Amino acid sequence: MLIKNISLLAGLNPGGLTRRRGSEMSELPSIAGAWLRIAPDGTVDSYGPMDSLPETSEAEETTDAAGGIVIPAFCDSHSHIVYAGSRHGEFVDKIHGLSYEQIAANGGGILNSADRLHETSEDDLFAQSLERAREVMMKGTACLEIKSGYGLTLPDELKMLRVIARIAQVLPLTVRATFLGAHAVGRAYAGRQGEYVSHIINDMLPAVAAEGLADFVDVFCDRGFFTTDETARIIEAAARYGIRPKIHANELDFSGGVQTGVRHGALSTDHLERIGDEEISLLAQSDTVATMLPGASFFLGMPYGPARRAIDAGATVALASDYNPGSSPSGDMRTVWALGCIKMKLTPEEALNAVTINGAAAMDLGASHGSIAAGRKANLIITRPMQALAQIPYQYTTPWISELIINGKRMMAVCPRAVDIAP
Numbered sequence: 001m002l003i004k005n006i007s008l009l010a011g012l013n014p015g016g017l018t019r020r021r022g023s024e025m026s027e028l029p030s031i032a033g034a035w036l037r038i039a040p041d042g043t044v045d046s047y048g049p050m051d052s053l054p055e056t057s058e059a060e061e062t063t064d065a066a067g068g069i070v071i072p073a074f075c076d077s078h079s080h081i082v083y084a085g086s087r088h089g090e091f092v093d094k095i096h097g098l099s100y101e102q103i104a105a106n107g108g109g110i111l112n113s114a115d116r117l118h119e120t121s122e123d124d125l126f127a128q129s130l131e132r133a134r135e136v137m138m139k140g141t142a143c144l145e146i147k148s149g150y151g152l153t154l155p156d157e158l159k160m161l162r163v164i165a166r167i168a169q170v171l172p173l174t175v176r177a178t179f180l181g182a183h184a185v186g187r188a189y190a191g192r193q194g195e196y197v198s199h200i201i202n203d204m205l206p207a208v209a210a211e212g213l214a215d216f217v218d219v220f221c222d223r224g225f226f227t228t229d230e231t232a233r234i235i236e237a238a239a240r241y242g243i244r245p246k247i248h249a250n251e252l253d254f255s256g257g258v259q260t261g262v263r264h265g266a267l268s269t270d271h272l273e274r275i276g277d278e279e280i281s282l283l284a285q286s287d288t289v290a291t292m293l294p295g296a297s298f299f300l301g302m303p304y305g306p307a308r309r310a311i312d313a314g315a316t317v318a319l320a321s322d323y324n325p326g327s328s329p330s331g332d333m334r335t336v337w338a339l340g341c342i343k344m345k346l347t348p349e350e351a352l353n354a355v356t357i358n359g360a361a362a363m364d365l366g367a368s369h370g371s372i373a374a375g376r377k378a379n380l381i382i383t384r385p386m387q388a389l390a391q392i393p394y395q396y397t398t399p400w401i402s403e404l405i406i407n408g409k410r411m412m413a414v415c416p417r418a419v420d421i422a423p
């Protein structure tokens with residue numbers, strides 16, 4: 001396939017980077033007025049300026065971008081989209097003033113979702129979750145990490161992970177699965193947190209690894225959830241199966257989660273609403289991606305993670321949706337990009353790198369996903385006609401996606417382009 005009349009082909013990767021760190025995040029190699037050719041295997045073949053537009057044969061499909069911008073599709077490195085039902089009741093509780101932690105202490109929150117999930121069959125859970133995965137795909141996500149963590153028993157955690165595997169089978173999304181048995185203490189272990197951690201290590205992890213159901217392991221290392229010692233025990237156990245950690249850290253407090261994650265070579269530490277200079281400099285000196293979740297800050301009214309300071313210090317910052325029923329019931333990465341600009345004061349280029357190549361890096365996929373270069377996945381978004389990249393996060397509720405290409409295939413024509421309706 002050949003795409004022509006691209007007003008700006010943005011997110012090129014001539015240097016073959018697998019992440020953009022610190023000041024590199026402000027760079028977004030681009031060509032104004034461009035074409036792009038996709039190889040039959042669904043990777044990018046070549047690209048160039050319109051004055052070098054190649055000849056096409058009859059057999060080659062041509063797409064006219066008609067002045068739209070082309071960017072890499074989103075890489076959402078943190079989601080919990082496999083869940084049952086909805087927690088809109090807690091949404092109303094929050095409006096009436098209850099905090100996220102008060103709701104959890106009253107038996108709501110994660111345990112509420114675990115109860116719903118327990119009552120739901122695998123097929124029904126698959127159907128509900130597939131709907132959400134389709135939704136985020138149509139909003140421009142081509143690569144998605146999905147966590148377990150609403151099972152909290154061995155059978156229910158396996159049920160979630162099998163659903164994640166089924167989503168990966170039926171949708172063209174690239175999916176990465178994360179085992180988050182340590183999301184909360186399962187009800188059967190109430191008051192026996194240490195025994196629950198041992199159950200994760202001795203029973204859950206071996207079963208998950210035996211079925212090859214998890215790429216990564218995660219722990220909710222925070223005040224009222226799991227301690228740094230428990231986190232270290234779990235991630236050391238996972239390492240014996242070659243499963244790398246991604247840690248929920250510092251959402252509710254200065255939890256030590258960043259230090260524990262960095263020390264254990266975590267791919268990412270995520271949330272980071274409450275971090276200071278020590279955590280920022282640790283992240284800047286390590287390969288651990290600093291993943292921040294502005295959708296959760298927006299929805300819960302929490303502080304936003306200090307993405308600006310982390311970039312200025314030299315960290316690799318990713319932004320992800322955290323799509324989940326409690327703290328971020330949205331997987332819209334267009335909004336995440338815009339919140340990165342509006343609330344975290346990243347430039348449009350920095351925030352786009354955070355939701356593409358650095359999101360890919362947080363899933364260990366930076367070599368194949370999240371940027372545009374020959375041989376890399378042709379996962380692309382074509383926008384409606386736009387004057388400049390900044391217009392996209394600026395016009396943050398406009399449905400600006402015109403065409404989504406995943407693995408080199410057109411996924412939709414969401415809205416007609418000017419060229420289609422011109423007289």
Ligand code: NIG
Pocket residue numbers: 080109110113220248251296322324325326327328
């Ligand atoms: O990333 N913080 C921990 N876990 C999720 C929320 C889970 C829930 O409330 O259901 C998060 O925000």
Ligand code: FE
Pocket residue numbers: 078079080248322324
């Ligand atoms: Fe999360």
